[in-house]
Amino acid sequence: MSRTVRRPEPQRAYTRDDICTAALALVDEEGLEALSMRRLGARLGIEAMSLYHHVRDKADLLDALHAAVLGKLEPEGVKGDAWRPLLGGLARALRSALLRHPNVVPLFVQGSVRAPEAMGVLERVRHVMSDAGFAESDIVNAIHVVGMFTIGHVIFETSNRDKPGRDVTFRFGLEALLDGVARTGTRPAKRTKR
Amino acid sequence: MSRTVRRPEPQRAYTRDDICTAALALVDEEGLEALSMRRLGARLGIEAMSLYHHVRDKADLLDALHAAVLGKLEPEGVKGDAWRPLLGGLARALRSALLRHPNVVPLFVQGSVRAPEAMGVLERVRHVMSDAGFAESDIVNAIHVVGMFTIGHVIFETSNRDKPGRDVTFRFGLEALLDGVARTGTRPAKRTKR
DNA sequence: ACCTGAACACCGTTCAAGT
């Protein structure tokens, strides 16, 4: 109701990052369907068409948003380089990031996870699991399945907001999946100590 | 390119089911974003505003679509009343239904699964698992997690359409989850033979 | 009861024009 009115301040050049940050804030506050070029422009004190100088499309803007949420994703509570806490920690970090911006989550439904920001951690997981003796295809499967489950779970826990404390369900499902992953990696480890 | 032109045929009263079927066909053919009241009306040889007589909102239309996909969901390959093939079969049936209408899947992201059409089977699962000695909360968790995973998986396999044959990943994840579910049901069964 | 047409308040995007 008390929609804060922002003064125009048409000052000087915005960066792509600026408009991405503003877009994320807009979506956080008012939801994904509130994000229109016109409203985003208004929030920045700029005309909607000016945005097209920093962003090719609306799709491009959504991609940037996607990356902004996934960016700097760091596994939670990881010590050492055992694959299980690493993959589990990554899933928990992903869940935290998504829960911090629940309105953006639907974006993860359509597009693939091609944000380069998240590729770094994934590479590390791949490496560690490979060292632990997992087959390449099993590694891809594991990352796939854990990621899907995490996104799916966040979607569910944020849409059914009547039932809080979905942490148990998440841990439960995640551990079940990790057990399944562990069962595929029965071959002896390469040379690592554990 | 060869967009088939439909003749108007403004004949007589459409039912809610008619427009729901037409909407589903439209989405199947041209995607979710092609579904507008105006285009749906045109496809039926009717004015857009006439639709509001059978449907309260666009949201209402989407709900009907949701239910149409979920409707008559029957567990796949189920014999007997053991909980595991039942829950697994339900997940596979859900996946099949979603894969039959991949363009509708994003709808499952937002709204909760409150389509009464699907409640029947869920009730049966609940009953069987209860008989098998599962705690009520574990049953809710299990259904929750399996449903989430299935939807998440379909989302993933339909968006990354470069990689076919995601059946393995699905079976893998599903079995892992069912293993996890089984581990929670350690209390003795009530009176059933298995 | 059902359908229509005009109208309102929005969209994304193009394009020629301004500085």
Place this chain on the structure above:
DNA sequence: ACCTGAACACCGTTCAAGT
């Protein structure tokens, strides 16, 4: 280089009017 304004082709939805 960056921003603007008008314009185009769309939206969902309301409402008074037709039969």
